[in-house]
Amino acid sequence: MNSPEGARTWPRWRGLAWVLLAIWILAATTAPAPAAESEAPLRLGLPVNCRLGEDCFVQQMPDIDPSEQALDPLCGRATYQGHDGWDIRVRSLKDVDRPSPVIAIAEGTVARTRDGVPDRIYDRVQDGDLKGKECGNGVVVEHAGGLVSQYCHLKEGSIAVRPGTRVGKGDSLGSIGASGLAEFPHVHLSVRRDGQRLEPLTGRLLDAAGEQCGDTTRSLFEPSVRDALTRSTSAILLIGLTNAPPESSSLVRSGDPPVPTISEPVIAWVWAINVEPESLFRMRLVDPDRKTILNFETKSLEGRKATYVAYVGGKHALREGSYRLQVDLVSDGQNVRSTVRSIFIGP
Ligand SMILES: [Zn+2]
Structure with a gap:
């Protein structure tokens, strides 16, 4: 503001700013730390109860490159443009017949669920009948520290929780399926913090992780899971x-x-x-x-x-x-x- 009136009021406003700053510093030094920061960092588990590399497999990882290129968190190509989660698959629809539990990666509270989307393999040009239901049958869980996990493509009729259900780490949410836009039976796990997409293996915001591929020192996963996810996906x-x-x-x-x-x-x-x-x-x-x-x-x-x-x-x-x-x-x-x-x- 350049008006003379604005210029006249400046000295008084500055005085008020100093008072506000002093009050803020006082508050910052006396208030307890926010709850999220005082808690131990979450150590995330796998979203599936299966033996990775034997009866379930990492098919695709998130794309951490914000450009047109696709890059996975381990600097490889096990991803595609814009993919925002970890896809852990079973072999075929035959494996969907027997339960492969999808489990909570950390304790939390179920925020949303959806069921009723049939399991089927999409491998051809789509007719758009899945608009808004690409995730298929899914569960969203809210954790401490503003962290939210989402699990997609669960088997129809398998959702074992409802909004408000408290879940512990490893508790069953449902079973792997092929509902929604799924080219193979799998669970798609995506993670957000305070509404921003996060890549849990690098522990960095998804769209800012491109230059950090291969660095898992800030991984949100527990060490054994981090190590398992770092191995080759072949x-x-x-x-x-x-x-x-x-x-x-x-x-x-x-x-x-x-x-x-x-x-x-x-x-x-x-x-x-x-x-x-x-x-x-x-x-x-x-x-x-x-x-x-x-x-x-x-x-x-x-x-x-x-x-x-x-x-x-x-x-x-x-x-x-x-x-x-x-x-x-x-x-x-x-x-x-x-x-x-x-x-x-x-x-
Ligand atoms: Zn996916």
């Missing part, structure tokens, strides 16, 4: 023998395809996620006499694959008996994952 989901080339869209719906009979052609296959460029798969099949009848190496991948299916087949059928299939994921010449399965081929 995983072999399933391997097997079947009678026709398997497709990822049917694997995610129906799980394991049928095993061939002795009169059918045999195809050895592997279904994997987050496969890095220049990786390859080695597939080895051993017959009931322990003789190696297949030793195959896929071509090394040019680009990264969020989900990947590789297979090799022979026209001739196998004889009855128990076979042993081993598939290795090889990266930089090293076996980074290995899975073995015994399969009986019958009449």
Whole structure:
């Protein structure tokens, strides 16, 4: 304000400001610290009760790069533009049939829930019928210190809490499903503090975490969870023998395809996620006499694959008996994952 009147009032206003400042300093030195700051920092747990890397898997992380690029908190590409949560998946809709509990990452109070959205896999162009329900069946929990956690895509009919329910860390909220906009069955965990999106592994605001990828020193997760989430997300989901080339869209719906009979052609296959460029798969099949009848190496991948299916087949059928299939994921010449399965081929 530049008016002469404004200039005249300035000295009096300044005096008042000093008085206010003195009162504020007095208040700041005598008032107790806010409750949130006096509490121990939250140590967040996983949002699922499952064995990570064995029966559940990190498929995608938040995108911490505010630009057009997508970058995950570990400086990798296990994310996509604008994704704001951690996606922990089970293999297929078959796994949704048995409960995989979604659990509270810390104690708190349930603020909101939604149920009634069917579980289905979306892997094609959408018709918009999910507008506003992309999260599917979900739960929102409020914790100490202005922290809020949200859990999406729960199984229809599985929500075990209601608004106002007090939950402890690890308490069940529902079960993993594929409700809402889900390309695979999973729980999407997102975290906010005071309304701002937070990346819990780096402990930084989501849109400001880009330059801090790989730094988990301020992680909000408890150390064992932080360590588990810091490991590579490359995983072999399933391997097997079947009678026709398997497709990822049917694997995610129906799980394991049928095993061939002795009169059918045999195809050895592997279904994997987050496969890095220049990786390859080695597939080895051993017959009931322990003789190696297949030793195959896929071509090394040019680009990264969020989900990947590789297979090799022979026209001739196998004889009855128990076979042993081993598939290795090889990266930089090293076996980074290995899975073995015994399969009986019958009449
Ligand atoms: Zn997600």
